[in-house]
Structure formats: structure tokens, C-alpha cells
Amino acid sequence: MMRAHEAGALHGQAGDRGPAWLRKPDDVDSLVPQLWAANVSKVDGVLTVAGESVADLAEEFGTPLYVVDEDDFRQRARRFKEAFAHADVYYAGKAFLSVATARWVNDEGLNLDVCTGGELAVALRAEFPPSRIGLHGNNKSVAELRRALEVGIGRIIVDSVEEVGRLAQLTAELGVEAPVMVRVTAGVEAHTHEYISTSHEDQKFGFSISDGSAFDVVKRIVATPGLRFLGLHSHIGSQIFVTDGFEVAARRVIRLHAQIATELGVEAPELDLGGGFGIAYTTQDDPSAPEDLARGLTKILDDESAAAGIAVPRLSVEPGRAIAGPSTFTLYEVGTAKVVGLDGGASRRYVSVDGGMSDNIRPALYSADYSCTLASRHSGTAAVLSRVVGKHCESGDIVVKDEYLPGDVQAGDLLAVPGTGAYCRSLANNYNHVPRAAVVAVRDGEARLIVRRETEDDLLRLELG
Known part of the structure; x- marks a missing residue:
């Protein structure tokens, strides 16, 4: 008897059909207000929080990054x-x-x-x-x-x-x-x-x-x-x-x-x-x-x-x-994007980011659903159903199972996932020896580090061999 793959529950529906509740947006650049913190908006396609652009935050603090309003x-x-x-x-x-x-x-x-x-x-x-x-x-x-x-x-x-x-x-x-x-x-x-x-x-x-x-x-x-x-x-x-x-x-x-x-x-x-x-x-x-x-x-x-x-x-x-949950989003940088052919002529688009189950294990643990948006620029291309995945050596390393993203998302773009203020940094781990992400608080146009990013030295400091 063939056993189901551990990540099977996360790979349920065909790649070109999302869940029934997910609707294709009229404007792929727009935000759904109830998913985001109060002071998050987009200016010319660029996500901002309390007056700070995510491009500036990524440049100063790196990615992945938990950003708290x-x-x-x-x-x-x-x-x-x-x-x-x-x-x-x-x-x-x-x-x-x-x-x-x-x-x-x-x-x-x-x-x-x-x-x-x-x-x-x-x-x-x-x-x-x-x-x-x-x-x-x-x-x-x-x-x-x-x-x-x-x-x-x-x-x-x-x-x-x-x-x-x-x-x-x-x-x-x-x-x-x-x-x-x-x-x-x-x-x-x-x-x-x-x-x-x-x-x-x-x-x-x-x-x-x-x-x-x-x-x-x-x-x-x-x-x-x-x-x-x-x-x-x-x-x-x-x-x-x-x-x-x-x-x-x-x-x-x-x-x-x-x-x-x-x-x-x-x-x-x-x-x-x-x-x-x-x-x-x-x-x-x-x-x-x-x-x-x-x-x-x-x-x-x-x-x-x-x-x-x-x-x-x-x-x-x-x-x-x-x-805590709605006050925070996680910022990632895209590394790769590819389309994988599936049985029956269907396909699935995978967008890989520089984090994953080390900074948000909930999709792997609970099959938790999240949303995301292209955060670093405006896009005029049509929305394409995509799956955002992490960098870890695990097929169940899924960040957002199903989301409509612009068809031209590519390496170097920034993606933001809302609602990650609870049970994400607190459940963060070092799988594959990935250092845990930093946490930045933004208020009145000023960003300050409240939990610094782990380094390889932090990981090696515990080693006695």
C-alpha cells in the first residue's frame, strides 16, 4: 500500500485552481484592509508602514524581517x-x-x-x-x-x-x-x-x-x-x-x-x-x-x-x-520563480523566498492559511495563482499555500505576508541552521530594532565539538 506524502495535505488542489474562498483580485496591487495593521498602505505599489517603505527596511535590516506597527x-x-x-x-x-x-x-x-x-x-x-x-x-x-x-x-x-x-x-x-x-x-x-x-x-x-x-x-x-x-x-x-x-x-x-x-x-x-x-x-x-x-x-x-x-x-x-497577530507582517525577498507542470495539463507556479518554516512554521504545523502581496513595486501584469514557498530542504516548507500574485514576480522582489505577529517569531527555529529573523518596530516614520537577527556566530556559540 502506498503511503501518503507528509506534505500531502498542503498539496491538495490542482495548481491552477485555488480554494473556493480565494477570489481573483480586480487589482493585484491593492491591499485587503482587514488583513493589515492600521498604518500599512501602498504608495505607488510600494508597501509602507507608519511612513517607512519596506524597501528602506529591507536595505537597513535585511530579510526575512518581522515588521511591527x-x-x-x-x-x-x-x-x-x-x-x-x-x-x-x-x-x-x-x-x-x-x-x-x-x-x-x-x-x-x-x-x-x-x-x-x-x-x-x-x-x-x-x-x-x-x-x-x-x-x-x-x-x-x-x-x-x-x-x-x-x-x-x-x-x-x-x-x-x-x-x-x-x-x-x-x-x-x-x-x-x-x-x-x-x-x-x-x-x-x-x-x-x-x-x-x-x-x-x-x-x-x-x-x-x-x-x-x-x-x-x-x-x-x-x-x-x-x-x-x-x-x-x-x-x-x-x-x-x-x-x-x-x-x-x-x-x-x-x-x-x-x-x-x-x-x-x-x-x-x-x-x-x-x-x-x-x-x-x-x-x-x-x-x-x-x-x-x-x-x-x-x-x-x-x-x-x-x-x-x-x-x-x-x-x-x-x-x-x-x-500581536494583526500588528505585524513578515518581509521576504524572492529568490526564484518557476512553473511546474502537473497531471491533466494543470500547472503550479512556485515563488521561493529567503525564509520559510524557520520563521513561520504554522502552515507546516497546522496547514494554516496566509495571504501576501508584492511589496516593492507596482506591477501592471495579470494576477496568477501562485504558491509561496521557503528555502528549507522540506517539501512541506510552504509560506502561503495559494495567493494571486502578479505574473512578473521575479528574483529581487519583496513580498509581505500579513498577520504574522503571533506564533511566528515565538515558534521560530533554526532548521537547516538558518539564523532566526530580526524584529523591527516602526512608529511615526522611525524604525528601530527590538530583536536583532541571529548570526552564524550565535549558532556556533553553542557548539563544543
């Missing part, structure tokens, strides 16, 4: 803060975290969620107030927990029975109190990819509500000296566009919240419903506005609390990629 990032953070005025908004450090962005998050009044000691180290280097940091993770080490307690972290989201024991020992040793939440799984599957849907029962995060393990661990925490129970934490997934799933999850979580109050005599002050709100990667995506999400989640919390006969706990939300 700083004002867009800040405005998105501010908009969530204002929409959820009576809640705590936690920025997802795992989406993208640097010293600079941690400072922006702090400036805009958001809290910060980290899930490793390394992310905590970045936050502390940025002098982010520890009391506004939450620590996630399904397997936190003793060293990570110790550091969190020593710096006075605001909350630790407990994810295992072993973690309760570790915290009990550490709080006794350090003479401190650990503020904890308990991550629960509500049995709700978000309409998203299996690998980023995180509240169904069969996965590594949290304690199940249905089998009673969530109640049992709360009971253990309440009885353990040195641990202060703050509330329950639920997260149903990522890249979510509607609040339907939150309603079902909230009903089950609040039912447990009420059970804890009744049977244990503890009325927890907080409740985290997660978030993972979606963004537009392509024209098929239609994300909700922060204000609509806030109204929906607030109503759900109020209604379910009233039905359970409990006081409304303070809400926490985690927008996930919705802040």
Missing part, C-alpha cells in the same frame, strides 16, 4: 482594555514576547500571561510588575515555581496534583503565600484546529469537570496551608470568532464555582474564561470586534451567575493572538 499593537491592546473595562485582560506572552512588547503591554495597562521560566525572565527584564503576571504551564518545574513565588507573581494556574505538592513545599520553605487558580476542562471543543483546541477532555491541560477531578484538586488546595485559591480558569481554544462555545463552557465552570462555594464554603473572587480570539489571515476570516466580544462574554457571565445564584466573580480574559 507599534501604534497598531498598542491600539489593539488599548481597545481590549477599554472594551473589558471591568475585567482583567491578560496579554499572551506565548504569542510574541520581547522586552519591548512587554513594556508596551505594561504601558497600556494590560496584565501578562507567561508559561515558562524563559517568558517570565523576559517580563522581569522589562520590569513588568510581577503582581500583574500569571504563570501557566502543565509541567512547571520547581525552579520556575520558586522564582515565581520569590518575585511575587500575581497568580499561578495550577495544572497538576504534583504542582500542588510542590507549591506547598515551596511556600513553607519561603514563608510566602501562593495565589492560585485551577485550570479546568469543560468538555467544549472550539471550532478550530485539533492542536489548538484545548478544552475537550482528551488533552494534556487542566482538570476535568465531568469526572470530578477539578473539584477534588480545589478541595486539596483549600486544605493546603500557604495556598490561596483565587478561582477557576477555562480556555476552550484559539482562533475563535464567536462566543457560542464560551456560553456552554461558562455554564459548566460556574456550576463548579457554585459547588465549591456551597460544599467548601469558599466563594472564589475570580473567574477566567480564557479567550483565544481570532484574527483575519485571509478573506475567509471574519473576526469579532473587542466590544462585541466584551458584551457577549459579560452577558454570559452575568446570566450564568444569576442562574446559579452566585455573586458575579471578577472576569479575566486572554485575547491571545488578537493583539
Whole structure:
């Protein structure tokens, strides 16, 4: 029996037919506004961000290059803060975290969620107030927990029975109190990819509500000296566009919240419903506005609390990629372009760029869709369905699976891929020993490096042979 190729899912349709949602543009040079940061536009075909042309950015900083519209990032953070005025908004450090962005998050009044000691180290280097940091993770080490307690972290989201024991020992040793939440799984599957849907029962995060393990661990925490129970934490997934799933999850979580109050005599002050709100990667995506999400989640919390006969706990939300994601695009230089004949007379056009799965592994990991545009010049040629691929020695190294690009795209042109601010630099890797790309922030016509490009010396510095 013949086995399917590993990259088969990425090579699905014939090369001259794109997916049903992809429409051939009337003007191949135009931008789809909802895919790009607020201060990105084109001037005579050249992409600009906050007054800086990508040609100048490429010349000064090289490619591939992550380009952040700083004002867009800040405005998105501010908009969530204002929409959820009576809640705590936690920025997802795992989406993208640097010293600079941690400072922006702090400036805009958001809290910060980290899930490793390394992310905590970045936050502390940025002098982010520890009391506004939450620590996630399904397997936190003793060293990570110790550091969190020593710096006075605001909350630790407990994810295992072993973690309760570790915290009990550490709080006794350090003479401190650990503020904890308990991550629960509500049995709700978000309409998203299996690998980023995180509240169904069969996965590594949290304690199940249905089998009673969530109640049992709360009971253990309440009885353990040195641990202060703050509330329950639920997260149903990522890249979510509607609040339907939150309603079902909230009903089950609040039912447990009420059970804890009744049977244990503890009325927890907080409740985290997660978030993972979606963004537009392509024209098929239609994300909700922060204000609509806030109204929906607030109503759900109020209604379910009233039905359970409990006081409304303070809400926490985690927008996930919705802040960092749309604020950034990745800039590439084209190296080759060729047309490959396929069976049945079809063909596929491949445009190769100088990055790929080392700077954005999501297409290979999730079959994630992206868009792109010719960024360095105007083109008068007709649009041709193309596949943008990377430079790595891997047939699944696809940057944009299907996009209409001008037929004359050639070596030396610049392409820009929007929506790469989340889970791209943070998932970046050194496959084929390619140094990781730099990150540049642009604001008011000024560009500054916030994460420098790795060099071959950086790669070789770890070698001991």
C-alpha cells in the first residue's frame, strides 16, 4: 500500500485552481484592509508602514524581517482594555514576547500571561510588575515555581496534583503565600484546529469537570496551608470568532464555582474564561470586534451567575493572538520563480523566498492559511495563482499555500505576508541552521530594532565539538 506524502495535505488542489474562498483580485496591487495593521498602505505599489517603505527596511535590516506597527499593537491592546473595562485582560506572552512588547503591554495597562521560566525572565527584564503576571504551564518545574513565588507573581494556574505538592513545599520553605487558580476542562471543543483546541477532555491541560477531578484538586488546595485559591480558569481554544462555545463552557465552570462555594464554603473572587480570539489571515476570516466580544462574554457571565445564584466573580480574559497577530507582517525577498507542470495539463507556479518554516512554521504545523502581496513595486501584469514557498530542504516548507500574485514576480522582489505577529517569531527555529529573523518596530516614520537577527556566530556559540 502506498503511503501518503507528509506534505500531502498542503498539496491538495490542482495548481491552477485555488480554494473556493480565494477570489481573483480586480487589482493585484491593492491591499485587503482587514488583513493589515492600521498604518500599512501602498504608495505607488510600494508597501509602507507608519511612513517607512519596506524597501528602506529591507536595505537597513535585511530579510526575512518581522515588521511591527507599534501604534497598531498598542491600539489593539488599548481597545481590549477599554472594551473589558471591568475585567482583567491578560496579554499572551506565548504569542510574541520581547522586552519591548512587554513594556508596551505594561504601558497600556494590560496584565501578562507567561508559561515558562524563559517568558517570565523576559517580563522581569522589562520590569513588568510581577503582581500583574500569571504563570501557566502543565509541567512547571520547581525552579520556575520558586522564582515565581520569590518575585511575587500575581497568580499561578495550577495544572497538576504534583504542582500542588510542590507549591506547598515551596511556600513553607519561603514563608510566602501562593495565589492560585485551577485550570479546568469543560468538555467544549472550539471550532478550530485539533492542536489548538484545548478544552475537550482528551488533552494534556487542566482538570476535568465531568469526572470530578477539578473539584477534588480545589478541595486539596483549600486544605493546603500557604495556598490561596483565587478561582477557576477555562480556555476552550484559539482562533475563535464567536462566543457560542464560551456560553456552554461558562455554564459548566460556574456550576463548579457554585459547588465549591456551597460544599467548601469558599466563594472564589475570580473567574477566567480564557479567550483565544481570532484574527483575519485571509478573506475567509471574519473576526469579532473587542466590544462585541466584551458584551457577549459579560452577558454570559452575568446570566450564568444569576442562574446559579452566585455573586458575579471578577472576569479575566486572554485575547491571545488578537493583539500581536494583526500588528505585524513578515518581509521576504524572492529568490526564484518557476512553473511546474502537473497531471491533466494543470500547472503550479512556485515563488521561493529567503525564509520559510524557520520563521513561520504554522502552515507546516497546522496547514494554516496566509495571504501576501508584492511589496516593492507596482506591477501592471495579470494576477496568477501562485504558491509561496521557503528555502528549507522540506517539501512541506510552504509560506502561503495559494495567493494571486502578479505574473512578473521575479528574483529581487519583496513580498509581505500579513498577520504574522503571533506564533511566528515565538515558534521560530533554526532548521537547516538558518539564523532566526530580526524584529523591527516602526512608529511615526522611525524604525528601530527590538530583536536583532541571529548570526552564524550565535549558532556556533553553542557548539563544543
